[in-house]
Amino acid sequence: MPLHFTQVVIIGVGLIGGSLGMILRRKGLASSVVGVGRRVENLKTAVNVGAIDRYVVDAKDAVKDADLVILATPVDTYERHLNEWASCLRPGAIVTDVGSVKGDLVAQSERHMPAGVHFVGAHPIAGKEKTGAAAGAEDLFTGRRCILTPTQHTNADALEQVQSLWLAAGAVVLTMDPHLHDKILGAVSHLPHAAAFALMNALVDIRRQVPALDLAGHSGGGLRDTTRIAASSPEMWRDIFLWNRENVVACIRTYEGSLVELRRLIEAGDAAGIEKMLERAKEEREKFPIRT
Secondary structure, three states: OOOOEEEEEEEOOOHHHHHHHHHHHHOOOEEEEEEEOOOHHHHHHHHHOOOOOEEEOOHHHHHOOOOEEEEOOOHHHHHHHHHHHHHHOOOOOEEEEOOOOOHHHHHHHHHOOOOOOEEEOEEEOOOOOOOOHHHOOOOOOOOOEEEEOOOOOOOHHHHHHHHHHHHHOOOEEEEOOHHHHHHHHHHHHHHHHHHHHHHHHHHHHHHHHOOOOOOHHHOOHHHHHHHHHHHOOHHHHHHHHHHOHHHHHHHHHHHHHHHHHHHHHHHOOOHHHHHHHHHHHHHHHHHOOOOO
C-alpha cells in the first residue's frame, strides 16, 4: 500500500520538523499536517513556507485525530509532552521522534504509550546551525542517514511505516539498538560538539586574558571549520549531553587524555613524539569514512 497518513501532527516545527512537514505535504503523504509549538510567530512562518497546513496551540486538540505524531522538540521535553497528550491518542496511532539521543529516552517514551499506540524511535543525522521553520528544506534528508531504534516492544507495522516515511524523505535508513546508538553517537557526534563548544569558550578566556588580541580578525578556515557546530542550539545540546551523560563523559575523558599527551610532548619539546602523534591522527583521518 502507498504510504499515506490522514493527519500528521508535528510537535516542534523547527528545522527538522518543518522539513518533514514540507516533504509530507509536497509529496502528498498526508491529508493534513498540523503544527504545535511554543511560538505562534514561528508557526505562522511554518504555514507560509508550506511546512504545515495549520497550527493549534493545544496539542490535545490535534493528536486525538492523528495517525502519526512527530516529536521534534528538545529531548528533555518528551516526558512533559507525553504526559500532556498521550492519553488522547487513538489506538493505531504512531508516535515517533527525531532526537539525537535514544537509550533510556526510547524506554521512557514507550512507557507513556496507551494501549494500541506505538512508539518508534528515529534519529535523522541531518541538520544545520540555523533553526526555525524558515530554515526547513525539502532536500534536507536526501542521502543522509536516519537511524531507527526499535526494541522488543516496537510494532512491526509501525516500524515499517516510519521507515517508509524516511525513505520517502530521501534518507538512507538503518536500524540499531537504542543504547548502541548512544555509544556510537556519543563518540562521533556528541564529543565533537562538546569539543567545539569548549574550544570557543577557551578562545573567549584567551581574549579576556589579553584583551588587545584581535582573535576574530585573524581567524581563518581552520577555526571556522573546527568551531562551526558551536553555533548549534545550546538548549538542544544541553539536553543531549545530559541524556547521554555516561557516554559523553567517557568520551570527553578519552579526549582529555589525548590533549594532555599532546601538551606534554609540546612542553617537553619532543619533536619526534609530536610528529608521531600528528602522523597517527592524519593517517586515521584519511581512512576514516566521514559522511556528510
